[in-house]
Amino acid sequence: MSTVxxxxxxxxVIAADLTxxxxxxxxxxxxxxxxxxxxxxxxxASGGKRIRPALLLLAARxxxxxxxxxxxxxxxxxxxxxxxxxxxxxxxxxxxxxxxRRGRPSANARWGADVSVLVGDFLYSRAIQxxxxxxxxxILQAFADATVCMTxxxxxxxxxxxDLKISEEDYLRIVTGKTAAxxxxxxxxxxxxxGASMLTVEALAAFGLSLGIGFQLVDDALxxxxxxxxxxxxVGSDFREGKITYPVIHLMRTASLADRAVLEELANQADLDNxxxxxxxxxxxRYAAVPATMRLVDEYLARARTQLSAxxxxxxxxxxxxxVDFVRxxxx
Amino acid sequence: MSTVxxxxxxxxVIAADLTxxxxxxxxxxxxxxxxxxxxxxxxxASGGKRIRPALLLLAARxxxxxxxxxxxxxxxxxxxxxxxxxxxxxxxxxxxxxxxRRGRPSANARWGADVSVLVGDFLYSRAIQxxxxxxxxxILQAFADATVCMTxxxxxxxxxxxDLKISEEDYLRIVTGKTAAxxxxxxxxxxxxxGASMLTVEALAAFGLSLGIGFQLVDDALxxxxxxxxxxxxVGSDFREGKITYPVIHLMRTASLADRAVLEELANQADLDNxxxxxxxxxxxRYAAVPATMRLVDEYLARARTQLSAxxxxxxxxxxxxxVDFVRxxxx
Numbered sequence: 065m066s067t068v069x070x071x072x073x074x075x076x077v078i079a080a081d082l083t084x085x086x087x088x089x090x091x092x093x094x095x096x097x098x099x100x101x102x103x104x105x106x107x108x109a110s111g112g113k114r115i116r117p118a119l120l121l122l123a124a125r126x127x128x129x130x131x132x133x134x135x136x137x138x139x140x141x142x143x144x145x146x147x148x149x150x151x152x153x154x155x156x157x158x159x160x161x162x163x164x165r166r167g168r169p170s171a172n173a174r175w176g177a178d179v180s181v182l183v184g185d186f187l188y189s190r191a192i193q194x195x196x197x198x199x200x201x202x203i204l205q206a207f208a209d210a211t212v213c214m215t216x217x218x219x220x221x222x223x224x225x226x227d228l229k230i231s232e233e234d235y236l237r238i239v240t241g242k243t244a245a246x247x248x249x250x251x252x253x254x255x256x257x258x259g260a261s262m263l264t265v266e267a268l269a270a271f272g273l274s275l276g277i278g279f280q281l282v283d284d285a286l287x288x289x290x291x292x293x294x295x296x297x298x299v300g301s302d303f304r305e306g307k308i309t310y311p312v313i314h315l316m317r318t319a320s321l322a323d324r325a326v327l328e329e330l331a332n333q334a335d336l337d338n339x340x341x342x343x344x345x346x347x348x349x350r351y352a353a354v355p356a357t358m359r360l361v362d363e364y365l366a367r368a369r370t371q372l373s374a375x376x377x378x379x380x381x382x383x384x385x386x387x388v389d390f391v392r393x394x395x396x
Numbered sequence: 397m398s399t400v401x402x403x404x405x406x407x408x409v410i411a412a413d414l415t416x417x418x419x420x421x422x423x424x425x426x427x428x429x430x431x432x433x434x435x436x437x438x439x440x441a442s443g444g445k446r447i448r449p450a451l452l453l454l455a456a457r458x459x460x461x462x463x464x465x466x467x468x469x470x471x472x473x474x475x476x477x478x479x480x481x482x483x484x485x486x487x488x489x490x491x492x493x494x495x496x497r498r499g500r501p502s503a504n505a506r507w508g509a510d511v512s513v514l515v516g517d518f519l520y521s522r523a524i525q526x527x528x529x530x531x532x533x534x535i536l537q538a539f540a541d542a543t544v545c546m547t548x549x550x551x552x553x554x555x556x557x558x559d560l561k562i563s564e565e566d567y568l569r570i571v572t573g574k575t576a577a578x579x580x581x582x583x584x585x586x587x588x589x590x591g592a593s594m595l596t597v598e599a600l601a602a603f604g605l606s607l608g609i610g611f612q613l614v615d616d617a618l619x620x621x622x623x624x625x626x627x628x629x630x631v632g633s634d635f636r637e638g639k640i641t642y643p644v645i646h647l648m649r650t651a652s653l654a655d656r657a658v659l660e661e662l663a664n665q666a667d668l669d670n671x672x673x674x675x676x677x678x679x680x681x682r683y684a685a686v687p688a689t690m691r692l693v694d695e696y697l698a699r700a701r702t703q704l705s706a707x708x709x710x711x712x713x714x715x716x717x718x719x720v721d722f723v724r725x726x727x728x
Contacts, residue, residue, distance in 0.1 A: 182487070
């Protein structure tokens with residue numbers, strides 16, 4: 065899905081602000097050295113879906129339209145959300161040794177881990193600096209809490225690599241860290257910028273969290289169904305990388321003793337060939353692991369809709385509702 | 397030099413507070429997962445010289461003794477300074493592919509780049525979270541500015557690797573980023589915690605900056621003289637890694653055309669054997685590159701002493717003066 069398509073449809077109510085975010089993302093690196101500028105600009109370049117900035121802008125708009133000053137602040141903070149997201153993507157590509165990101169070589173593949181580590185650090189530090197200049201401690205807290213949760217979740221994922229006995233609780237902690245924490249922060253910050261009531265702030269933060277968990281669960285389900293042309297990676301990549309996600313948790317709960325033994329054998333293999341992947345796919349199919357994951361997705365998205373019902377109707381609120389549908393239906 | 401020796405001598409006036417910092421450094425990881433706890437604790441473990449926490453505590457004490465509450469805050473913030481330092485060390489070890497750190501295997505060597513990237517990110521995010529809880533925006537700004545400067549300096553160093561034409565200005569920017577920015581922030585924050593006047597705050601921040609530049613310049617000089625047993629790395633490591641530091645800048649300014657050609661050839665070689673290192677050492681010796689560096693060190697340390705003269709005499713202020721002497725004389 066291209067950014068353009070989302071802007072014309074889903075995010076049309078904030079299209080102008082999203083363009084302003086893209087412009088704003090040029091500024092943080094303007095006074096830095098040539099290499100830093102090149103790599104940071106590459107990492108921030110359009111091509112991403114800008115879901116976190118959009119969430120922040122929509123949450124702000126749904127909480128009331130405070131005029132040009134508020135809009136300006138929301139754009140700045142939406143850019144910060146994207147900078148933080150870009151920082152984690154750069155570092156994730158080192159962690160996962162990914163060669164590709166958003167259809168291009170990853171920064172890690174192009175400039176090496178040394179440059180990538182530092183550019184990620186720069187983007188995060190620069191984001192904090194912008195938040196300090198903005199001057200709202202509650203907003204700083206929202207982002208700081210999110211990044212702590214993100215790093216805790218990512219390390220937990222490494223700790224539980226290849227662990228078929230992973231609990232649903234730990235899995236959800238990882239999912240929250242990977243995706244939901246920053247989405248929740250973005251929605252919370254949007255509400256804070258608009259001076260929303262505590263009730264609305266918490267409702268939108270909870271909405272972002274549920275939406276984010278649903279979003280990541282769909283990702284984890286798609287890993288077992290999506291075709292290579294779409295995601296740019298083969299089916300079962302997560303399992304190959306040792307990441308045990310909900311479809312496999314479902315298998316471990318419902319599969320026969322013999323099938324679980326097969327799964328354990330696959331998980332312990334250093335490398336999976338095509339035959340192994342066929343065996344994995346067959347298990348996922350036999351025990352309907354993808355539909356089971358989508359049932360959990362539906363639970364979280366139902367929660368997201370309920371949480372959103374605390375927010376008064378408006379074009380922005382309706383766009384947030386459509387975002388929920390979109391997360392359910394996406395298959396790019 | 398062991399931590400114990402510094403605590404008994406140089407830092408004796410804040411010895412109790414430094415012990416409190418060590419205890420405080422256990423807390424930030426207490427509620428995180430097992431792997432994160434293990435690696436973060438390893439990275440934060442004693443063995444470092446705790447110069448940044450000491451600088452913060454001494455600056456606070458030199459700015460006035462505000463009683464137990466202020467002391468408690470200073471300990472918290474000193475722990476933050478060490479967390480940020482530890483975060484950059486973990487990431488630096490990935491950048492430099494260092495196998496050793498403080499006489500032990502680096503986190504990178506022991507747990508891999510994937511874990512190290514994330515644990516560094518965690519320590520930095522957790523540090524920000526603690527600063528948010530502390531609630532002083534000026535302190536957040538001091539640390540945020542320092543980390544932006546640090547990452548800019550580190551990337552600039554990579555950009556100018558093997559570039560014998562590096563300007564002194566760019567070199568000092570790298571030196572500032574590597575060491576002086578965080579030392580300056582530590583001294584500034586110490587003064588801020590103690591509610592010092594703007595004049596004292598700026599004097600101590602400037603002092604930390606000069607001291608830090610002197611500190612790093614000594615490091616860069618020692619790389620060409622220190623024996624392997626002391627630093628745990630061979631002479632000329634910086635040059636081998638492509639890092640052009642002041643001794644080489646001095647050579648490029650003063651050496652004959654023929655000798656500069658030798659230097660250029662050495663800089664372009666993928667790997668230096670013992671004969672190459674002897675040739676490098678001979679050039680450094682012939683043009684007195686180390687004494688030239690130490691003259692620049694003396695300039696910065698003289699500045700540091702002048703800046704410190706704005707601070708009223710006290711045991712803590714005298715300890716800061718001794719820290720200046722110590723930076724000049726250290727050769728561990």
